[in-house]
Amino acid sequence: DLIGVDARDPAGVVIGRVKSVQNFGADDMLEIAPTEGGPTWYLPFSKDAVPELHLAEGWLLAVRPTEIGEREPE
Numbered sequence: 001d002l003i004g005v006d007a008r009d010p011a012g013v014v015i016g017r018v019k020s021v022q023n024f025g026a027d028d029m030l031e032i033a034p035t036e037g038g039p040t041w042y043l044p045f046s047k048d049a050v051p052e053l054h055l056a057e058g059w060l061l062a063v064r065p066t067e068i069g070e071r072e073p074e
Contacts, residue, residue, distance in 0.1 A: 005055065007032050007043070007062040015062060021045070032062065 007016045007030075016032040019040055023029070028045040043049050043062055052061035 002030065002045075002055075002060075004058070006059040008059050009062060009064075014059075016041075018060075030062075 002018045002021055005018045006014045007018060009015050014035055016034045018030050019033040020031040021028055022031055022042070029042040030045050030050070031040050032043055033040050041064075043064065049063050049065065050060050051063060054060065
């Protein structure tokens, strides 16, 4: 079960914990509760976003998608 598993960033820092697993009609999404508080956020449960899953140790590697912002100049 993924609920309660720590989400670590690529540096190994715990950035949150899986609060729930949702499916809004496409792929599964992990709802992450940040360790520092604040609103939860969603992480696609895909190989790109979760390249490592260590259930026995209670953690997963979370690669957050890049935020959508201004385009780079062409």
